[in-house]
Amino acid sequence: MNAPNRTTHIRLTSHPEPGNAATRFPIRWGAPTAAERGPIIASTTNPADRNAIGAHGGSYSVYRALAISARAMNPSQRPDLTNTHPTAELPPQPQWFEPGKIVSLDPFGHRVAQDFGGLIGEGVDIRPTIAVTKARLNLPEILAAMGAHRLAADGHILHASGDISVTKIAVDPVWYLPGIAERFETSETELRRTLFEQTGGMYPELVTRPDLKVFLPPIGSITAYIMGEVSAITDPKRRVACRVHDECNGSDVFGSDICTCRPYLTHGIEECVREAQGGGVGLIVYNRKEGRALGEVTKFLVYNARKRQEGGDSAATYFERTECVAGVQDARFQQLMPDVLHWLGVTRIDRLMSMSNMKYDAMVQSGIEIGERVAIPPELIPPDASVEIEAKKAAGYYSPEGAPGDNALKATVGRDLDKF
Template sequence: MSDSELLSRILQEVVDLKSKNAQLESKIDSLAAAAAAGGGSIPVGSPSSHARRGSHSSGLTPILHGVTGTSGTVGGAQHPVEPSSALLKSPPPQPLGPSALTSSSSAPSKELPAATTNSSAATASAFGVESGEVAGKSAKRNADIEAYFANTRVILTSYPNQVGIDPYPLSFGHPDPQVRGPVLASRHPGSIKLRNAIGTYGGSYMVYRALASAIGDLSPDFRPDFTNTEPPFDIPQQPEWGDPYKICTLDPFGHIPQVLFKKQIDEGLDVRPTIAATKAHIKMPELDDALKLGRLSIDGKIVIASTHLPGMDPRQDPGCEVNTSKISVEPVWYLPGVAHRLGISEGTLRRALFEETGGMYPELLTRHDLSVFLPPITGATVYIFGDPAYLSDPTKELTARVHDECNGSDVFGSDICTCRPYLLMGIEEAVKCAQRGGVGLIVYFRKEGRALGETIKYQVYNARKRGNDTASEYFNRTSRIAGVKDSRMQPLMSDILVWLCGTKRKLDRLISMSDMKYDAITAAGIQVGTRYEIPEDRLPADSRVEIDAKIQAGYYSTRAVTEEDLKKVVGRGWENVHQ
């Protein structure tokens, strides 16, 4: 097919799409008119429908797959960059439309009354016990909220070069934060036209923020007061902070935007931290046991004696607790870096994210000019024992464990896996390393059930216990239910270690048997010294199926497990199973 024939064919498809789009809009207008004639409320139209009527585009941004990338310079280093042809141009400039909110201060919007300081009205209404006064205020409040959302223009998506769209400059990967600029993912009225990132702050908790806004507890134009919120300890900048292909799943400056970009925030930009750090004590019964058995000792600095709680028998030893520095990290993805790390094209990544989030983020397809995405997932918590500055000091010993969440074991002590005892072993060894003058590190990822979720996890448990729970079928049970045995994407895991430690130091003691985690850490450029497996005397009663299956699949171990061995390893059955 010649170029002219191909062009003609494309143009004809565009004409067909425009025709179909016009037909759909005509139907919507007819439905709206019918609703109005019948005395009903007229639906709020798509914010882009009027703009698209004056547009020469279907409003669709095609994504090409399987495009071979070229190389380019990002953050001072050479990296493969997907050609622009992989993400075709978006529609021509379109008006964004006025916002119903104009306030850019922390003061509540004039269009919506200030959020209540408590939810007494909502609570009373929920239980049907409203007083006349509360009921009146609640009804007025609900009417104000409904009026606000009904009269505020809905913005379904946006496009590059659209009228009113002017992303705040962001050069993700630049080592100078002032040159790089802030990550701005807010839909606040003062920031929505300047957004330079897809998604929103708060990860999965954005849904609860929406509910708080819907019931009137949270004003839509609320702005945080960041006074005294900065970290109580320093996190030294590493050279890798300037390379978005070495750190592509978090914002290296996400812990201090309220400091770095205070001027912009004061001027009305709704920039928010995606990382927070604080200090704390942790107390766990296994650490008390380690103290009693002499594996831990009280030094008064890292491990301190616990005090007697009110009502506690004064003759009882209160045990110990541990000083720690901890960091909460929400994900911020540089999409080209994530795609490169996973070995796929950026177009494929964007399309998959769009589809699997139920079309929640159309800007993944319409805004190819935005390379940063805040996904709606939880991130990780970091626990540091000893001086945090030692993490990047190659002269200091470093002991670490990277742990993926297992609520059933970590919190409630289930004995079907090794998660809690291995986590506690990691904490104990990290504490002892700090007491020796080094530093200990625990990275706790929120990836429940190998990032498949707890609901799938429990279905797998049911299938195991209703069948012959053999180690040879351990991974197959999961694959048959979830379609995949593991979705944790461990190649992305190493970013937190690189952020904190850099790549010019050695991880002296790794408390992990996982081959996937080891491969990800070493692929990031971090050397690993000694790996430690969980001792036999720490294995829970029903965990042999899991640990033997993992050893046979590649987990580090001093013992060998064959496929024949797996057939002989059988887990505990249910005492009473109702078929």
């Protein structure tokens, strides 16, 4: 049985001490080496070592607290990183050190044991924020593509069973607050205050510790799936196919037909496999931003509002209903999205499986060259998803045939609630 938590004293926050260094492990974001940049320390085993606000694990940090409260986990437990090193080489890229290029993840997050092994051996609790492994994916849509002879097994990338060999990367968010503020064209002070207030005062150090510039927010992570050789991403002679996909549990996992999310995702995977088989590389980036980062409860409320409005679920009022319920049409704000691409060393995407003007603009404005934009094939659009896709085309989504007119939007109406 683990010892109970201390209950005699609670420290609500910390403050910088005049005349003393903020921490014995200062962070120099953008420095040319891991040693010069310094480790990111957000663990709680030794509060004096902390040089970041927040906690490891993103949204799962709360579950860790529950495990400790239930005495199922020792709060002093440190991870044994033996044999956890990446299964593929992901060396430093020029973008890691370009000012302002990467501000929402730790570029050295997968190299903790390699770069800071000495400090870890001395007892400093430094933890990875990125993990790299290998996996196989198996999707019925890929088996269908093989059955239709659109794809064929090669025994290396795509197997006869339909399995796809991939390198799989998990990335927890690590925010450099001055850089985040700059991306969103606000001041660091305003950003810190708003984050503090709008999370119910969850992280007082956002306000009391302006000397701490790094924040590990309690939000979802990113997963990248690479098909083909990882090194091909930075080889200018080899092509890159990519889909950047924002989470949609209802469609991605359960096949809900009110949106195009899963069909577009699996189409992107098929195109990535094809590119990798042709000597290039395929890349899927999966961002945890459920319901346009508004959450699934809000999304389902919007569904009801759309279906019950006068005239039915119309493409003409698609975004209006979201804004009425949520106060904003979309909270994903793709300004941070390109960071993981820069971390991987992406400078050009030859085939981008995305119609989103927001994603495209964010990539191009960050310096990534885009070759071909690939729209979702019409035959993959589910019956009730025409409302979504037509509304998005009218709002600026890429479409080879152009945006629909007002009459076409009004004529595009989804299924009534009594027909589910």
